[in-house]
Amino acid sequence: MIPMIDLLMVTISFLLITAVWSHMARLNADAQVPGPPRPTDEIDKVPPEKQLHIEMRSPEKFVLIWKQSGTVISTVDVPRKDVIQMEGSVRVVRFPDLAAKITTEWNSVGTHKDATDKKFDQAILHTDNETPYGAIVGVIDAVYQIHRPLQTPSGKIESLPAFNMTFSVN
């Protein structure tokens, strides 16, 4: 009995000492940054893909624009409804309407849906300079809410975000 109690006590001490109480995570994004022209570089000829541009410049609405190599395919306005909730001292901003609309748009226009397709559809977020960072994270979180199946090399089907996110710095 005594060794068992000792073992339990030691385990509790170890777990308490190594406990992590705040769980951090990350949201991934690529940078779309203007750069100098590179005329000497060889450009691989790849067929242009449809991209979803999310314009977050107006406080009243989001504009979802599907573009293919600079040509606008469709434009949709989504009224901006910030759902704000307090989590301790943190003001969490969410956009459930935007997430629902992007899901509908991806279902109708998105190109990479098959589980064997290794590519992802591209979403590009454009914001004005005054937007608070918390709202940007809210939009990225809404985009990552849309999931699709993807077959791993081992044959297992995993659920991953349907979009690859790019943050436009223009």
Added chain:
Amino acid sequence: MPVQEPGRRLMHHVHLKFVKKRVSGGNHRSTNASLSLTSMIDFLVVTVVFLLMTFSASNETPVSKGVNLPKAENTLDMIDAPIVAVSGSQVMVDGAPAGNTRAIEDAKRMQRIDEVFNILKSKRELWKQTHPGKEFPAVVVLQVDQEVQAVVVKSVFQTAAFAGYPNVSFMVNVLPKTAH
């Protein structure tokens, strides 16, 4: 050794009457208290199970003072990468001061933060020297307060991209997943 009747043994070898009286309780409550082993083991097991369930093998990422991170649901696990923190107008790279954002806030225009650029560039070169032949991951983690304006985020983002880190991760606190 003969088998003895079970009972209290503690302090009985002391040949002082008042000690024996006190240990056996005397006129008051005994100083010996019994403990229910079953309840104690139950409690310990429940504590161990709770701590094991909340155990995380990854290290705790330090958050700079004064940074109120936003929260998000659809997140990825943290990775080992340089951390650029923006707290108030102070910028830090891996905890070391790396300039400030006052000029950007005043001008309300994107600008490169030279200190951040130089530190990130040197970190990139160091990584390439220490990992020859390996592909550079080019990931930087931004630890930014939720009230910071987009122009500052864009400036840090652009600076990181120019320094060779085009893959940026935004550090957030995890929100429990809700059913959609």
